Amino acid sequence: MKGRIYLRLRHRIQVNPEEEITVGQLSQISGDEVIKAKVSALPVYKVKAEDKNIVVLDLMYILKRIQIKYPDYDIQPIGDSETIVEIVYQKKQLTLIMFGLVWLLLFIGSGLAIMNFHEDVSMKALHQNLYKLVTGEENKYPYILQVPYSLGLGLGMVLFFNHIFKKRFNEEPSPLEVEMFKYQLDLDQYVSMTENKESIKKLNDH
Structure with missing residues (x-):
């Protein structure tokens, strides 16, 4: 050799x-x-x-x-x-109008999902009961609890996904990135099993 x-x-x-x-x-x-x-x-x-x-x-x-x-x-x-x-x-470039429509659709959809969840678990009643428990007074609109809760919900989502726009807070992958990685591995395994026979036939003819 x-x-x-x-x-x-x-x-x-x-x-x-x-x-x-x-x-x-x-x-x-x-x-x-x-x-x-x-x-x-x-x-x-x-x-x-x-x-x-x-x-x-x-x-x-x-x-x-x-x-x-x-x-x-x-x-x-x-x-x-x-x-x-x-x-x-x-790939075709995404126009500004299309980007705006997709962003609006996701914004409205996620907002409705959060509101429906809060309605299902009676979050408003919970805040009212907490306010009464702490202050001893009844209040139909306990904004002192609802406003910080809303801000904390948004901040928590940002920290959970470890991104704000393109900025990453640390080197740890976000749960979404981990799930996408697992999905890509499963997809590659599927492709290897299903496409391999056809590819081998092509290669033999090549």
Whole structure:
């Protein structure tokens, strides 16, 4: 053998339509620098229109492409056995009017959800009872409790999601980010299981 390198496939990458994908894009490579440079620059697949949004590139297909070009190299694969290739098409920009409509819809929907929840749990009656318990007087509109509660509710949501616009308060992921991460893992597993057979057929014809 002329040399040995270690190849570890990336879990997911993003490419453009009609792009030619190289081994270096698909994997992390370690070993002899000369061999590493050659293998990294080796194209293994060209994205086609019929690929749509997702292509799953299998480790055996990649190794076969490398061995055809460099049969004397010792390639030692480690890690994942496939890479999910996401084809990113140019998205239409969201107009200011559309952004405003979406924001208004979410604002009204979340406001109604909070109000309905408070009505279900009788929050108004609770504040009235608390006010009477503390002051000994009845008050139909205990604003001294309701206003701080409303402000605290909004502040609590901001702290819970760990974001205010694009600013992050600390490095901990928010619960929404954790759920999105778990969803992405489940989605990748589903894609690997359902798209792999079709992708292998495409690769054999490639």
